[in-house]
Amino acid sequence: xxxxxxxxxxTEEWAALAAALGGGYFxxxxxxxxxxxxxxxxxxxxxxxxDTGQCVGVLTGNLAPSRHWPxxxxxxxAMLQGLPATADGSEASQRAFMEALEAHLRDRGAFSIRxxxxxxxxxxxxxxxxxxxxxxxxxxxxxxxxxxxxxxxxLRGQRRTDIRKAEKLGVVTRxxxxxxxxxxxxxxxxxxxxxxxxxxxxxxxxxxxxxLTRLQSGHIDVLVSYHEGKSVNASIFGTFNRxxxxxISGASELGYKVCGPAHLLWTAIRLYRDQGARCLNLGAxxxxxxxxxxxxxxxxxxxxxxPIGVKHISRIxxxxxxxxxxxxxxxxxxxxxxxxxxxxxxxxNASEG
Numbered sequence: 001x002x003x004x005x006x007x008x009x010x011t012e013e014w015a016a017l018a019a020a021l022g023g024g025y026f027x028x029x030x031x032x033x034x035x036x037x038x039x040x041x042x043x044x045x046x047x048x049x050x051d052t053g054q055c056v057g058v059l060t061g062n063l064a065p066s067r068h069w070p071x072x073x074x075x076x077x078a079m080l081q082g083l084p085a086t087a088d089g090s091e092a093s094q095r096a097f098m099e100a101l102e103a104h105l106r107d108r109g110a111f112s113i114r115x116x117x118x119x120x121x122x123x124x125x126x127x128x129x130x131x132x133x134x135x136x137x138x139x140x141x142x143x144x145x146x147x148x149x150x151x152x153x154x155l156r157g158q159r160r161t162d163i164r165k166a167e168k169l170g171v172v173t174r175x176x177x178x179x180x181x182x183x184x185x186x187x188x189x190x191x192x193x194x195x196x197x198x199x200x201x202x203x204x205x206x207x208x209x210x211x212l213t214r215l216q217s218g219h220i221d222v223l224v225s226y227h228e229g230k231s232v233n234a235s236i237f238g239t240f241n242r243x244x245x246x247x248i249s250g251a252s253e254l255g256y257k258v259c260g261p262a263h264l265l266w267t268a269i270r271l272y273r274d275q276g277a278r279c280l281n282l283g284a285x286x287x288x289x290x291x292x293x294x295x296x297x298x299x300x301x302x303x304x305x306x307p308i309g310v311k312h313i314s315r316i317x318x319x320x321x322x323x324x325x326x327x328x329x330x331x332x333x334x335x336x337x338x339x340x341x342x343x344x345x346x347x348x349n350a351s352e353g
Contacts (some may be wrong), residue, residue: 001048001049001050001056001057001093001096001097001099001100002048002049002100002104003046003047003048003049003057003097003100003101003104004046004047004049004104005044005045005046005047005063005104005108006045007042007043007044007045007063008043008045009029009045011028011029011033011217014028014029014045014058015028015029015219015240017055017058018058018085018240018241019240019241021055021056021057021058021085021086021087022085022086022087022089022241023058023085023240023241023243024085024119024238024240024241024243024245024281025119025219025220025238025239025240025241025243025245026060026081026082026118026119026238026245027058027059027060027081027082027084027085027240028060028217028219028240029043029045029060029217030213030214030217030219030220030238030240031060031081031214031238032044032045032060032061032062032081033213033217034210034211034213034214035062035210036062036210037206037209037210037213038206038207038210038211039062041062041063041064041079042062042063042064042065043060043061043062043063044060044061044062044063044078044080045058045059045060046058046059046060046061046084046101046104048084048086048096048097048100048101056086056087056093057084057085057086057087057093057094057097058084058085059080059081059082059083059084059085059097059101060080060081061078061079061080061081062078062079063076063077063078063079063105063108063110064076064077064078064079065109076105076108076109076110076111077110077111077112077113077114078105078110078112078113078114079113079114079116080113080114080115080116081116081118082115082116082117082118082119082120082123083097083098083115083117083120083122083123083126083127084097084098084101091122091125091126091129094122094126095126095129095130098126098127098130099130101113102130102311102313105313106313106314110313110314111312111313111314112310112311112312112313113132113309113310113311113313114308114309114310115127115132115308115309115310116308117137117139117306117307117308117309118139118245118284118306119139119243119245119281119306120306121139121141121304121306123305123306123307123309124305124306124307127307127309127311128307128309130311131311132309132310132311133309133310133311134307134308134309135307135308135309135310136286136287136305136307137284137285137286137287137305137306137307137308138284138285138293138303138304138305138306139281139282139283139284139303139304139306140281140282140283140284140285140296140297140299140301140302140303140304141279141280141281141282141301141302141304142269142279142280142281142282142299142300142301142302143278143279143302144269144272144273144277144278144279144280145278148270148273151269151270151273151300154299154300155266155298155299155300156297156298156299156300158298159262159266159298159299162259162262162263163259163262163263163266165258165259166225166258166259166260166262166263167263169227169258169259170227170228171225171226171227171232171258171259171260171263172225172226173223173224173225173226173260173263173264173267173268174223174224174226175221175222175223175271176222176223176224177215177220177221177222178222179212179215181222181224181231181234182211182215182222182236183208184224184231184234185222185234185235185236185248185249185250186211186248186250187250188233188234188249188250188251188252188255189248189249189250190250191250191251191252191253192249192250192251195253214236219238219239219240220236220237220238220239220247221236221237221239221244222234222235222236223235223236223237223264223267223268223271224264225255225260225261225263225264225267227254227255227258227260230254232251232252232254232255232258232260233249233250233251233252233255233256233260233261233264234249234250234251234264235247235248235249235250235261235264235265235268236248236249237268237272239272242272242275242276242277242278243277243279243281244268244272244277244280244281245281245283246265246268246280246281246282246283247283249261249264261295265282265299266299268280269299280301282296282299282301283296284306285303
C-alpha cells in the first residue's frame, strides 16, 4: 500500500468516500476543519492506494510544521484523529496503511506522530504492534442491536432510577440542531468544568467560527434536555454513517438534580437504535476519571481499549527536536533570571533616590 496526502478536499466527495469505506465521524472533514479553523494548523487528508491506484483507506488529521530551517525540514509533527477506515476493516490493512503513512510523513518533514484513537477499537493491537508508546484510554461501546427492553435491562440499577426520576419530574429531551442549542452545550460544559474546579476561558470569535464548521457539516446532532421549559443540559453527537459518537456534554446544577444527563443518554440510545445504528460509542475515559467511567458503564456499555499512541519516526528530527527543547529551556531560564533581577535593581535605585 502507498499513501498520498493533501490539505484540501471536496468535503462532499471525501465524506462519500469515507462512507463507502465504512468510516465514522472522525474520518469526515468535520472535526479536522473545526480544529484547523481554531488553531490554524494545517489539515491532513490521507488516502491509501492499492497496486491499481484504487483508494482502499482514508484518514484525517493535522500536520504542524516547524517554521525555521533546519527544524522546518525535520521537526514537524502529525496529530491523527484515529486509525484509518479501510476497505476490509482488518488490523492487517490498518497496520499496512500506518506503516506507509509513517514513511510518507517522514518524507514530509515530520518526526513524530500522535494518534488519538477516536472510534478506533483496534488501536491497541495496531499501534502496539507498530511500536507506539501507548497511554491508557478506553472508549465505551454500546450494542444497539438488542431490543429496547433488553437495552433497558442492561442498565445498572442507579441509571434506571435516574431515568425514572427524570421522567417523573417531566424532563424532556429533544434533537435541536440549531446554533442556539449548539452554543448552549459549551455554556453547560463551562459550568460543569467550573463545578470540578477547572476554569474555562471564554471562546474567542475565531473559536466560535470554527465550531460553526462542525454544526454546518450536517454530521452532528445536538440533544437538549428541558425541565419545566428550561434547558438544563445538552450534548453533541457525531452521527456520520450510522456510527454515532458521544462528543461533548454539559449540564447545569439543576440538570444534575433532575437527572437530565441520564435521560438524555437514554433518549440517544433509543434514537440511534431506531435510525439503524448497530453501536453507540459513548466516548472515552482516561485513567483517574472514575466518575466518568462509572457513569458510562452504568448504561451497559463495554469498555474497549483505545490508547493514545505516540511514535517518533525520524532520528534526525528527534535529535533536532531535543536540541531545540534544550535551547528553549535555557533561553526561558535566562529570561526568568533577567525578570527577577530587573525589578530588584530598579527598586534599589528608587529607594536610594
